Amino acid sequence: MAKREFTVTNEYHYNTSSPTRWIISHLFRYKFLIITFIVLALATNTLYSQLRVFTGSAFDAVLQHNEGQLVFIAVAMLASILLCACVDLGARSVVQLLGSRFARDAREELYISLLGKSQTFHNRQRVGDIMARAANDMNQLQDMVVPGFDVIFDSFSSMAVVIIYIGLLNPQLLLVPVLYVIGFLIALYFYSRTLNPVSRKLREQFGVTNAVLNEAISGIEVVKSTSQEEQEKQKFAENATKYRDYFVRSGQIQGRYLPTLLFGIALALCFLHGLFLLLNHQITLGTLVSFMALAGNLRFVTDMSTWSFNLVQLGVAGSKRIIDLMKEETELDENDGGYQGEMQGDIVFENVSFGYGTTPILKNVSFHAKPGQTIAIVGQTGSGKSTLTKLVNRIYDAQQGRVLIDGKDVRQWNLDSLRSQISTIEQDIFLFSRSIAENIAYGFGSKADQAAIENAAKDAQAHEFIMSFKEGYNTVVGERGVMLSGGQRQRIAIARALLTDPRILILDDSTSAIDSATEDQIQKAIKRVLQGRTTLLITHRLSQIRWADKVLVMRNGALIDQGTHDELMERCDTYRRIFSHYDSAPATEQVEKATAVGGE
């Protein structure tokens, strides 16, 4: 079984070895619905064919002036029509239920799988492509069952029933229909084979087109500010054209569909053959009428097979894309049986090296943070400060060396237990498009009450600005929290961390452009959130560095020195360069200057 960072209890496991097996394993969860549908669909087709036979019998009754039989046939036809309508309604409802359950289960399966994927996986994937698979390919699955499978089963069962009925009328009449069915199946096989690769490419191109659109819309601010609408338009047009070309190609294949022509010829031959048997007194006129009406029923399967097979092909192509996504390798495992203790917050980096690809980013980093200590991390931009913190809660794993928490390698911890006791306040804070209260309570689930949320917000210096909104804590913050300023978002994130009360806090406070009143509030909030937990604090602010028990100085991925602010001022050149002009300029500026020096 593939590695996963998240699983749910009692999860149903589907066979993902191939698209067809996956579809079957989904559908077979609902055997009762399948059997009911098969029985009802067969009953509908039998009743429908019986109606054709009644029509022929009515002709014979008219020719024989048998009024009694004519009345009986009329009543039987009416009853059959009513029964047929009811049974058909049942069949359609059951298959709809089957299709929607299939789509729901598949959506849930994909969603759980995406939640369980590692950060490296999500870095690789384009969001637009995932969305295309999750939305459009999923819809394609539902269409594959209804009307796809529904129509295919219906037409093939109708074909079988028609052949049986014709055989019962007179076995000699089977000659042309059977030849037609054989020809039809061969043509259908070649049709599917030609259409299959085009359908697959069509689905893939849809994913690419969607990803391009998604990127342009997500980065709309950059597109506008750099006046690159034309470039984006062209890029989209190129992809949309490719999509259209596949669509046209698929249409051409459908247009060359042979069975429609075959059917016309077969119907004419059926009539000739029937006429021949009639003239030789082997069948009655009524039988000929029934035969032609039954043969006419084959038109349904001929016409429907073009688009219903196309739907199935698109569904199978969509299934393949969904399975491929679910089967994508992920690097970390949830480690269900791992260590689950209450965390003290002791962090040790032991000769840790790491790179995102082949280029090393962190080189042989070692340090120790005791429970409750605040460790500031400073260094030039791109020196690996954020990367270092990402190894603590296993967003990534160290490639060499070990990261230990409370003396245990993070890889030995149960992932959920590890991550739930570590909070991160990123530089680029992500808020969900939900209410402020929900955003603060995120990570605490439904356990947080309003009073606790408000207390956390007060401690994070956020209560005041939240109350200035008309809807207070119920204000919805817009996608990614766009309705809030950077400083406001940061305080919401601090409130979230205060509420979760983690043992280890990772705080990236590299933002600089904040006015002094807000700055003051943020400083207070950060000072409050540091209390009582081990904190890794990425910062450019001297005031915060002064609170730290230890400062780590990073340069080009190496930890070049560590100690208290005073010790480092005394012995570390790079560090001294950072703060040598502190008296007059803000710390951020100093770091920027030092970055230029440090990078030399």
Ligand SMILES: Nc1ncnc2c1ncn2[C@@H]1O[C@H](COP(=O)(O)OP(=O)(O)OP(=O)(O)O)[C@@H](O)[C@H]1O
């Ligand atoms: N997801 C990623 N995939 C590939 N490379 C990455 C990824 N994230 C960061 N890097 C690279 O790793 C290096 C270190 O980045 P990191 O974000 O850790 O630096 P930093 O010191 O936190 O920088 P800053 O102060 O600008 O935030 C950079 O060269 C960056 O390009």
